[in-house]
Amino acid sequence: MSSMSTSAIRLRKKKNVKKGIQFCLMVCGASGTGRTTFVNTLCNRSVLPGKDSDDPSTAHHEEGIKIKPQTIELELDEEGTRVSLTVVDTPGFGDNIDNEACFAEILTYLERLYDDILAEESRIKRNPRFRDNRVHVLLYFLMRRLSPRVNVIPVIGKADSLTPLELAESKKLIMEDIEHYRIPVYNFPYDIEEDDEDTVEENAELRGLMPFAIVGSEDVIEVDGRRMRARQYPWGIVEVENPRHSDFLAIRSALLHSHLADLKEITHDFLYENYRTEKLSKSVDPSGIMSASGMTGGGMENESLDPQSLASQSVRLKEEQLKREEEKLREIEIKVQREIESKRQELLARESQLKELESRMGRGETQQQMPGGFGGLGEEEEAEAGMER
Ligand SMILES: Nc1nc2c(ncn2[C@@H]2O[C@H](COP(=O)(O)OP(=O)(O)OP(=O)(O)O)[C@@H](O)[C@H]2O)c(=O)[nH]1
Numbered sequence: 001m002s003s004m005s006t007s008a009i010r011l012r013k014k015k016n017v018k019k020g021i022q023f024c025l026m027v028c029g030a031s032g033t034g035r036t037t038f039v040n041t042l043c044n045r046s047v048l049p050g051k052d053s054d055d056p057s058t059a060h061h062e063e064g065i066k067i068k069p070q071t072i073e074l075e076l077d078e079e080g081t082r083v084s085l086t087v088v089d090t091p092g093f094g095d096n097i098d099n100e101a102c103f104a105e106i107l108t109y110l111e112r113l114y115d116d117i118l119a120e121e122s123r124i125k126r127n128p129r130f131r132d133n134r135v136h137v138l139l140y141f142l143m144r145r146l147s148p149r150v151n152v153i154p155v156i157g158k159a160d161s162l163t164p165l166e167l168a169e170s171k172k173l174i175m176e177d178i179e180h181y182r183i184p185v186y187n188f189p190y191d192i193e194e195d196d197e198d199t200v201e202e203n204a205e206l207r208g209l210m211p212f213a214i215v216g217s218e219d220v221i222e223v224d225g226r227r228m229r230a231r232q233y234p235w236g237i238v239e240v241e242n243p244r245h246s247d248f249l250a251i252r253s254a255l256l257h258s259h260l261a262d263l264k265e266i267t268h269d270f271l272y273e274n275y276r277t278e279k280l281s282k283s284v285d286p287s288g289i290m291s292a293s294g295m296t297g298g299g300m301e302n303e304s305l306d307p308q309s310l311a312s313q314s315v316r317l318k319e320e321q322l323k324r325e326e327e328k329l330r331e332i333e334i335k336v337q338r339e340i341e342s343k344r345q346e347l348l349a350r351e352s353q354l355k356e357l358e359s360r361m362g363r364g365e366t367q368q369q370m371p372g373g374f375g376g377l378g379e380e381e382e383a384e385a386g387m388e389r
């Protein structure tokens, strides 16, 4: 899916230069895990404000989660490729004793944006200023509950606080958990047969890095005459963009260059499409299709919600919906045909009555006409008329 011909890439670039391509990233994780610093490092400027230190008198209050979208324009390279990036921060996530409400709120947020698109799509006259705010990727880990609605990429924040051995071990354990619990994550999908060699190699490499080790910094430091984002410690310097220190470069180029289009495509073609089908089939038939397809609340835990199964589920739901609509149409058609047939019979009867009346009039039997005009003659009157003749 992420393979693209060079001319397509060139064309996309050309388009993007003119008009910033729109992309939305959500960052999710407990307080202090480095979300703000990562976003500011990614955008190379202060997008999200730092946190004021907690007031000890209120620090124990559970504030719940706040969902804060913010849009900035980014110029990516010397060619002037622009991205209109919306960053959605989720302060307060995971800070409560019971975090159920956080998941529910994020889910409601993701679904509300899908509902906005659904409503916009069904308008007769589209709003030219409508902005698609759907979230294309969510950065954090172990987000099984949210995966059916958004591309999730697992990351380890503040990776420099782990020794290389600890980091390798953490990565291994997290991937084992993801596999064991079959948590659907965006795993840089590729097809060895269909995709070109470069795409396969690039995606396999990115998949191998998961979960991405992230180091962020608000400071720009001069190292060997070059100014760079880095973290300075008494014992040395951690360079954000040094692949030996962190996977920041890999995740940045995946998000803002190589996989931006793919993340948007999956959001629209699978995640949103699946939501749309669920929603529409719910409104067509609230009786049981959702529970049958395993896509209701509990269905979120469904183990096979990778893009492929989402797609086939979506197709199946659509087929079922179409079948029901076809049946309804067929019923209406039969009803209409019956009505037409009965009207035709009625008309034929009237026509023959009319003909008979005309022939009688021709024979001067007009006085036998019924008082009601073309009401026709009953059997009795007909018999009477026959007797008079
Ligand atoms: N060692 C290290 N520290 C980091 C890194 N990124 C951020 N920090 C530090 O971790 C602390 C919290 O970082 P923030 O970016 O504010 O974390 P946050 O997730 O936005 O936290 P809240 O907004 O409070 O929920 C700050 O002191 C940062 O300097 C990193 O990559 N490595």
Ligand SMILES: [Mg+2]
Binding pocket: 035, 036, 037, 048, 049, 050, 051, 091
């Ligand atoms: Mg923050």
